[in-house]
Amino acid sequence: MRGCMLDQAQLRSAVLLSVAVLAVVAGDASSQEVTYARDVAPIIQENCQQCHMEGSIAPIQLTNYDEARRYARRIRTKVENRVMPPWHLDRTVGIQEFKNDRSLTDEEIEKIVSWVDNGTPFGDEGDLPAPLDFRDPDGFKLSGEFGEPDMIVKSESYTLEAVTQDKWFRPVTPTGVTEPRWVKAIEIRPIGKDTKTITHHVLAFLMQDEENSEYSVGPVITSDRGGSMGGAGLFMEWAVGKDGEIFPDGAGKLMLPGSQIRWEIHLHAMGKLVDDAQVELGVWFYDVGDEPKNRTRLRMFDARGRNGLDISPDEMAVTQQFHKLRWPTRLENFQPHMHMRGKIMMIEAMYPNGRSEVLSRVDNFQWNWHVNYIYADHAAPLLPAGTTLIVTAWHDNTKDNPNNPDYTQWIGWGDRTVDEMAHAWIDVTYLSEEDYEAEVAKRDAMKAQQSSGPSGSPNH
Numbered sequence: 001m002r003g004c005m006l007d008q009a010q011l012r013s014a015v016l017l018s019v020a021v022l023a024v025v026a027g028d029a030s031s032q033e034v035t036y037a038r039d040v041a042p043i044i045q046e047n048c049q050q051c052h053m054e055g056s057i058a059p060i061q062l063t064n065y066d067e068a069r070r071y072a073r074r075i076r077t078k079v080e081n082r083v084m085p086p087w088h089l090d091r092t093v094g095i096q097e098f099k100n101d102r103s104l105t106d107e108e109i110e111k112i113v114s115w116v117d118n119g120t121p122f123g124d125e126g127d128l129p130a131p132l133d134f135r136d137p138d139g140f141k142l143s144g145e146f147g148e149p150d151m152i153v154k155s156e157s158y159t160l161e162a163v164t165q166d167k168w169f170r171p172v173t174p175t176g177v178t179e180p181r182w183v184k185a186i187e188i189r190p191i192g193k194d195t196k197t198i199t200h201h202v203l204a205f206l207m208q209d210e211e212n213s214e215y216s217v218g219p220v221i222t223s224d225r226g227g228s229m230g231g232a233g234l235f236m237e238w239a240v241g242k243d244g245e246i247f248p249d250g251a252g253k254l255m256l257p258g259s260q261i262r263w264e265i266h267l268h269a270m271g272k273l274v275d276d277a278q279v280e281l282g283v284w285f286y287d288v289g290d291e292p293k294n295r296t297r298l299r300m301f302d303a304r305g306r307n308g309l310d311i312s313p314d315e316m317a318v319t320q321q322f323h324k325l326r327w328p329t330r331l332e333n334f335q336p337h338m339h340m341r342g343k344i345m346m347i348e349a350m351y352p353n354g355r356s357e358v359l360s361r362v363d364n365f366q367w368n369w370h371v372n373y374i375y376a377d378h379a380a381p382l383l384p385a386g387t388t389l390i391v392t393a394w395h396d397n398t399k400d401n402p403n404n405p406d407y408t409q410w411i412g413w414g415d416r417t418v419d420e421m422a423h424a425w426i427d428v429t430y431l432s433e434e435d436y437e438a439e440v441a442k443r444d445a446m447k448a449q450q451s452s453g454p455s456g457s458p459n460h
């Protein structure tokens with residue numbers, strides 16, 4: 001993490017400066033009328049259509065002028081409040097460089113807002129961008145980057161009644177792996193539109209015969225009902241809005257021969273019988289002979305305090321938990337998990353020397369979106385052994401929270417979507433001291449290349 005924030009501050013001022021210069025140069029252009037054909041269509045194509053098209057996950061389509069005009073007011077609201085595209089990160093603090101950033105820039109938001117405010121003019125037909133060629137909206141999202149998965153593991157299917165309590169389905173499926181394989185990327189997806197609608201979340205535990213390694217002794221992952229998960233632990237968590245997980249070069253998950261996936265599929269009835277609820281896991285491997293050195297594990301970092309969650313009616317509640325890291329660690333992502341009252345989640349690093357810094361903060365949490373913020377390789381926090389990770393969660397049980405179904409209820413921890421949770425899912429890669437030092441040196445060299453200024457204060 002050393003020096004990382006400095007880089008960002010410098011980067012940000014450089015960006016601000018170039019925006020200012022552009023604004024002066026483009027002074028004339030910006031006073032031009034914003035039109036659908038020239039300005040808005042390209043933004044919607046790039047940032048919205050993958051979900052807002054026939055066969056994809058959104059309830060409305062935004063693939064032509066008529067549709068965009070019909071929903072213009074809603075588009076304005078969602079975009080201005082930064083609810084759409086789903087990216088709910090606080091952009092004023094912490095790391096801002098991600099592999100999967102899909103947020104709009106301030107300029108793009110401004111364009112959409114003024115297009116709506118000016119009566120949604122169409123503009124010039126000739127300005128329309130060529131339609132984008134989308135991959136199968138029902139396919140694996142990561143296939144755009146990696147091609148079709150090397151391996152697909154499908155769960156058994158389940159029948160969910162039209163009206164029933166939430167169900168947790170826990171089948172076990174052999175993976176079929178016949179030799180040790182290192183995993184570069186994984187993605188879980190419910191199969192078919194109805195299953196997508198009723199699937200609240202999926203956990204996939206990797207069960208395989210292995211000794212608890214040194215690095216898994218401390219942070220062995222347990223599920224609430226399943227007990228200890230042994231050496232391999234949780235493979236992947238999926239919930240609506242999550243695409244997949246990608247591990248940086250040199251790190252990945254390890255699958256062994258004879259391994260099995262134990263699923264935990266949380267289903268929520270939708271008023272219609274679904275008799276083929278089934279999910280699948282796509283796996284992309286490293287080539288044999290190109291094995292990464294470091295192993296990544298998914299850990300759940302709880303923000304529940306000692307007394308659990310105790311959220312009074314019509315109140316804001318804050319809970320916090322401390323997690324000391326026993327080994328040098330790189331965090332690969334940040335994925336907050338809360339339910340309807342969840343509002344803010346923040347992770348901070350408190351270094352062994354006492355200095356602390358915010359790594360990431362989601363300040364506009366939307367319970368139906370489980371966005372996984374995947375750090376860019378050069379920005380992923382590098383934390384020395386002995387760092388404490390502080391996870392803080394805010395729940396808003398007041399009537400001001402538009403997602404709150406009933407502010408008169410007391411709320412505690414629980415599995416149902418009307419109960420609450422407060423934890424972050426983070427893929428951690430534990431590094432040897434030697435690898436950690438090498439990674440830090442690499443970052444320092446990168447930083448020195450970018451600027452000749454003095455180096456940041458050491459954290460350890």
Ligand code: HEC
Binds near residue numbers: 048049059071084
């Ligand atoms: C990752 C997929 C995804 C992306 C990208 C996305 N949306 Fe959405 N959008 C959804 C889904 C799913 C819903 C319905 C659930 C919800 O509202 O959260 C939705 C809901 C909406 C709604 C409300 C629809 C209604 O029924 O009232 C609007 C408006 C909207 N999106 C606009 C946009 C715009 C504009 C963009 C791009 C700037 C965008 N969305 C990008 C998936 C997406």
